[in-house]
Amino acid sequence: MQSAEISSRAFRFFEQRGHTAVPSASLIADDPTLLLINAGMAPFKPYFLGEAPPPWPRAASVQKCVRTVDIEEVGKTTRHGSFFQMFGNFSFGDYFKEKAIPWAWEFLTRPVADGGLGLPESKLWVTVYTDDDEAEHIWRTDVGVSPDRIQRLGMVDNYWSMGVPGPCGPCSEICIDRGPEFGPEGGPDTNGERYLEIWNLVFMQNIRGEGPAKEGYPIVGELPAKNIDTGLGLARVAAVLQGVKTIFEIDTTGRILDLAAELSGTKYGQNSKDDIPLRVVADHILASVMLIGDGVTPSNEGRGYILRRILRRAVRMMRLLGAQEPVVHELTTRTIDVMSPTYPELAKEQDRIHGTAVGEESAFLQTLKSGTAIFDLAAKEVRTSSSLILPGDKAFQLHDTYGFPIDLTLEMAEEQGLSVDEEGFRRLMAEQRARAKADAAARKTGGHGDKTVYRDLLQLGATEFTGYDQLESEATVRGLIREGERIPAASEGDIVEVVLDRTPLYAESGGQESDAGTIVADGLELEVLDVQKVARKLWVHQVRVRRGELTEGQEVLAKVDPEWRLGARQAHSGTHVVHAALRQVLGPNALQAGSYNKPGYLRLDFSWTGGLSLETRSEIEEVSNIAIRQDLPVRAVYTSLPEAREMGAIALFGETYDEEVRVIEIGGPWSRELCGGTHVERSSQINELILIGESSVGSGLRRIEGYVGLEAYRFLAKERALAMKISDLLQVPISEASERVSALLKQLRDAEKEVTQLRAAQLKRLAGEFVNDVMDVQGVSVVARHLSEPANNDELRKFVIDIRDRLGDRPAAVTVTTLSNDKPIVVSAVNDKGRERGLKAGDLVRVAAKVLKGGGGGKPDIAQGGGTDPLATVDALREVTRVIGEAVRP
Structure with a gap:
C-alpha cells in the first residue's frame, strides 16, 4: 500500500467519525517555542493550551515534521529520519480514551477491503503508562487485546508533556512485531527495533509543574477539558505494509535513495558502509526540498542553519560515495516528482526549490574546492604565532562559518605537519549545542510558559484593532498580567501587561515593529513599551505605569505616537516599493524571504544568487524613487486567500494567514502583497528612499537595507559632510576625491610591494x-x-x-x-x-x-x-x- 493511500484511508476513516480534515501546516512554526514543526500536534497547541478556542471539536491531519536533534544518528537505525509525516486524530474536550483506543485498533486491523490497513491483530502489542488502569481496561475488555501483549512502561516512555509546566498526560503506544530477524522477543520493553512503535495515543488530562523535562516532575492537577492527541508514523506504517526493512526503502524515500545510488555508482544493500550514507542522502534531500518548499532558505542561524546543515551533509555524503559532479538538481527533481502528488505546491515552486538547493550545493562545492585556500589562511596564522597546533576555535570557525567538515580539516592539517585541537573543537561544538538547547528552553518558557492566563481573556473575544484609520481609541482594560498571573491593579513604576478590548497600537508582526504610544485616563499615564499578539487575536501591551493607578475594568484612551506611526508607515510601504523594484529589475525570482522595518529604516531579505553591482543597486533605487514620485495610490483590499493568489498577490513563505486576508496594493498590480501592516495613503508620502547596503545573509539569500523619509535626508546630509571633509583633507574638489584616493592607494600598494621584494x-x-x-x-x-x-x-x-x-x-x-x-x-x-x-x-x-x-x-x-x-x-x-x-x- 502506497503512502498516499495510507493517508487517504486514515482521513476517510476519521471523517466518517466526525473529524474535520485539516491540511498540513507549514514546517515554519507559527510558535515562538519552535524553529520548525516537529510533531503532528504542534499546529494545534493553542487549542490544547487554552490560548484560543478550537474551530472544531474533532480534527484529523497529516502533518509534515522535521526533527534534527540527533541528526548524526539518521540512517543508522531503521526507523528514525529527520523528515517524517505524522497522521493524527485530535479531540479538543470532545471524546477521550473510550473512543480513541478502539478507533485506533479498528483502523489498523480492519480489512483493506473495508477501508482499514489490514494489520494482523496477533502481531500488535500495546504499552500503557504504569498506573493507567483505565487504558489497560479498555484495551483488554473493549478491544480484546490479550493481557500478555500489554506492557506497562514508565514516565520516559509513556507520559507526554512539552517539557515545561502545562498540559500533560499518559500515553498508550501500539507496536507491531516485525519478527525475530529484527531482534529478541519480549515485547516493546525489550526491543524497539523488532517491536516497532507505529501509533502513539496521548491522553492529555493533567497539568504538570516545574521539574525535569522527561520525568520526575509533579502532577499538580487536572485539565478542565480532557483532550486526545495521536500520532501515526506514516513512513513506519508504509515500511510494514510494503514489506521493507527501513523507512528509507518505502515508495517515497526509496526512489530518492535509488537515484542517489545510481548517481554515486553504488548499490544499496551490499554493505553498510555505503547503505548508511545513502539513507542519509535520501532523508536529507527529502527534508531539504520540503523545507525550501515552505520558504526556508539556507543561512547560518535558526531554521536556515538546519537546512544548510542537512543539505550540505547530503552533498558531502554523495562525495564520499564517489559522486564527483553536482547531483542536487537531479535529486531534488526526483523528490519533487515523488512528493508533489501529496503536496502539489512543490511542483509549482520547483524552479525556486531547484535554484535554492543548487545554489547551496554550488556554494558548498566551492568551499570544498577552495578549502585549501581557506585552511591555508588559518594555518598561516598558526605558523606566524610559532605553533603547530590549529586551535579549536579556528577549526570550529571553519566548520561553523564555512560549513567545512572537521574530518577534512584534520586531513589537511596532517598534510601540512599540523595537528588540530580536537578537544577544543568538541568543547565549542558542545557549547553551541548547549546554547541551542538553552535557547529552545528559553523560547519554550518565554514564548509559551503557562499561557492559560490568557484563556479567559480570549473567551471574551478578540481585541479590535482600530489603528488602520485611528491614532486614538477609547478602550476598556480587560485584564492586567504580571509574571504570568492576573492582577487586579498596578501602581506607579510597575511594568505589566495590559489587554484592552480595542486598540490603535500596532502589535509587532509581518516584520514591522510595534507602535510607540501611551495609554491615559484621569490621573493615569502608561508608557507603551511593546505590543505583541497572543493566538493572533489578543493584543497584549507591555506598559510602564508612569503616573497613577491602573485597575481592571478601567476606561482609558490608547494613543499612538503620531511621529512614530508616520515613520513606520513610510518604512513599511517603502519595503513593498523596494520589493516591487527588485522584481522589476531582477525578475520574478527575486522573492522576499523576510523583512524588518521601523520608523525610517527598512531591511529586505530576498532570494538571489550573487551580489548586486553598484549599477544594479542604483537602478533599483531609481525605480523605487520613480514610483514614489508618481504618487501611486495605496489601497487595502480584503478578500479570501485563494482570491488573493488569483489576483497575483505575493504571500510571504512560512507566514500563516486567516481565511480573510488583507492585500496591500501600490499602483494596482505593480505591487500586490498580503500584509497586515500600517501603510501610507499614497506613495509620495514615503518621501525619499535611499539604499544604504546590500550583502549576503546565506547561500542564495541577499539582504538590502535602506532609509526613508527624514532618516534618508539625515543619511544624505552625513554623506555630504563626509565628502566635504575628505575633499578638504585631500585639497581637491569633491568631484576629484575618488580619483585622488585611488591614486594614494596605488602608491601604498606599490610601496608595500617594493618592501616585500627588498625583504625577499x-x-x-x-x-x-x-x-x-x-x-x-x-x-x-x-x-x-x-x-x-x-x-x-x-x-x-x-x-x-x-x-x-x-x-x-x-x-x-x-x-x-x-x-x-x-x-x-x-x-x-x-x-x-x-x-x-x-x-x-x-x-x-x-x-x-x-x-x-x-x-x-x-x-x-x-x-x-x-x-x-x-x-x-x-x-x-x-x-x-x-x-x-x-x-x-x-
Whole structure:
C-alpha cells in the first residue's frame, strides 16, 4: 500500500467519525517555542493550551515534521529520519480514551477491503503508562487485546508533556512485531527495533509543574477539558505494509535513495558502509526540498542553519560515495516528482526549490574546492604565532562559518605537519549545542510558559484593532498580567501587561515593529513599551505605569505616537516599493524571504544568487524613487486567500494567514502583497528612499537595507559632510576625491610591494651566505645556523627550502632558527638523499624544539616548530648537529 493511500484511508476513516480534515501546516512554526514543526500536534497547541478556542471539536491531519536533534544518528537505525509525516486524530474536550483506543485498533486491523490497513491483530502489542488502569481496561475488555501483549512502561516512555509546566498526560503506544530477524522477543520493553512503535495515543488530562523535562516532575492537577492527541508514523506504517526493512526503502524515500545510488555508482544493500550514507542522502534531500518548499532558505542561524546543515551533509555524503559532479538538481527533481502528488505546491515552486538547493550545493562545492585556500589562511596564522597546533576555535570557525567538515580539516592539517585541537573543537561544538538547547528552553518558557492566563481573556473575544484609520481609541482594560498571573491593579513604576478590548497600537508582526504610544485616563499615564499578539487575536501591551493607578475594568484612551506611526508607515510601504523594484529589475525570482522595518529604516531579505553591482543597486533605487514620485495610490483590499493568489498577490513563505486576508496594493498590480501592516495613503508620502547596503545573509539569500523619509535626508546630509571633509583633507574638489584616493592607494600598494621584494632579496642573499657555511657530517651536508633577521614561519620555511635546494643532489639537512615576535621558531628540511641516509625533518625539529622548550613536527622532507626560550637557539642547533652525526648511516 502506497503512502498516499495510507493517508487517504486514515482521513476517510476519521471523517466518517466526525473529524474535520485539516491540511498540513507549514514546517515554519507559527510558535515562538519552535524553529520548525516537529510533531503532528504542534499546529494545534493553542487549542490544547487554552490560548484560543478550537474551530472544531474533532480534527484529523497529516502533518509534515522535521526533527534534527540527533541528526548524526539518521540512517543508522531503521526507523528514525529527520523528515517524517505524522497522521493524527485530535479531540479538543470532545471524546477521550473510550473512543480513541478502539478507533485506533479498528483502523489498523480492519480489512483493506473495508477501508482499514489490514494489520494482523496477533502481531500488535500495546504499552500503557504504569498506573493507567483505565487504558489497560479498555484495551483488554473493549478491544480484546490479550493481557500478555500489554506492557506497562514508565514516565520516559509513556507520559507526554512539552517539557515545561502545562498540559500533560499518559500515553498508550501500539507496536507491531516485525519478527525475530529484527531482534529478541519480549515485547516493546525489550526491543524497539523488532517491536516497532507505529501509533502513539496521548491522553492529555493533567497539568504538570516545574521539574525535569522527561520525568520526575509533579502532577499538580487536572485539565478542565480532557483532550486526545495521536500520532501515526506514516513512513513506519508504509515500511510494514510494503514489506521493507527501513523507512528509507518505502515508495517515497526509496526512489530518492535509488537515484542517489545510481548517481554515486553504488548499490544499496551490499554493505553498510555505503547503505548508511545513502539513507542519509535520501532523508536529507527529502527534508531539504520540503523545507525550501515552505520558504526556508539556507543561512547560518535558526531554521536556515538546519537546512544548510542537512543539505550540505547530503552533498558531502554523495562525495564520499564517489559522486564527483553536482547531483542536487537531479535529486531534488526526483523528490519533487515523488512528493508533489501529496503536496502539489512543490511542483509549482520547483524552479525556486531547484535554484535554492543548487545554489547551496554550488556554494558548498566551492568551499570544498577552495578549502585549501581557506585552511591555508588559518594555518598561516598558526605558523606566524610559532605553533603547530590549529586551535579549536579556528577549526570550529571553519566548520561553523564555512560549513567545512572537521574530518577534512584534520586531513589537511596532517598534510601540512599540523595537528588540530580536537578537544577544543568538541568543547565549542558542545557549547553551541548547549546554547541551542538553552535557547529552545528559553523560547519554550518565554514564548509559551503557562499561557492559560490568557484563556479567559480570549473567551471574551478578540481585541479590535482600530489603528488602520485611528491614532486614538477609547478602550476598556480587560485584564492586567504580571509574571504570568492576573492582577487586579498596578501602581506607579510597575511594568505589566495590559489587554484592552480595542486598540490603535500596532502589535509587532509581518516584520514591522510595534507602535510607540501611551495609554491615559484621569490621573493615569502608561508608557507603551511593546505590543505583541497572543493566538493572533489578543493584543497584549507591555506598559510602564508612569503616573497613577491602573485597575481592571478601567476606561482609558490608547494613543499612538503620531511621529512614530508616520515613520513606520513610510518604512513599511517603502519595503513593498523596494520589493516591487527588485522584481522589476531582477525578475520574478527575486522573492522576499523576510523583512524588518521601523520608523525610517527598512531591511529586505530576498532570494538571489550573487551580489548586486553598484549599477544594479542604483537602478533599483531609481525605480523605487520613480514610483514614489508618481504618487501611486495605496489601497487595502480584503478578500479570501485563494482570491488573493488569483489576483497575483505575493504571500510571504512560512507566514500563516486567516481565511480573510488583507492585500496591500501600490499602483494596482505593480505591487500586490498580503500584509497586515500600517501603510501610507499614497506613495509620495514615503518621501525619499535611499539604499544604504546590500550583502549576503546565506547561500542564495541577499539582504538590502535602506532609509526613508527624514532618516534618508539625515543619511544624505552625513554623506555630504563626509565628502566635504575628505575633499578638504585631500585639497581637491569633491568631484576629484575618488580619483585622488585611488591614486594614494596605488602608491601604498606599490610601496608595500617594493618592501616585500627588498625583504625577499635580502633573504636570498643570506641564503647564499648560509650555503657557504656548510658542514660535512659523515658525508651529509649540514647547515645548522641561527638567522639574526627576525622572520615569520612562512619566510623561514621558504628560506630553509631555498638553502636545501642550493645544496644540490648530495645528502643534505638544513635546520635554521630565528625569532618571531621575540619567540624562537625552527624549520628543518632534508632532501631525498638525506632521507635515504635515515634523516627526517620532523625528528630534527622535535630535537630542536625540545631544547627551545616547545614542540613541533611535520613530514620527513619539511617540518617546523617553536619554543619559549629565545636564549637556547645555539644549544638547539648544536643538539641537532649531534643527533645528525649519530643518526646517519655510513
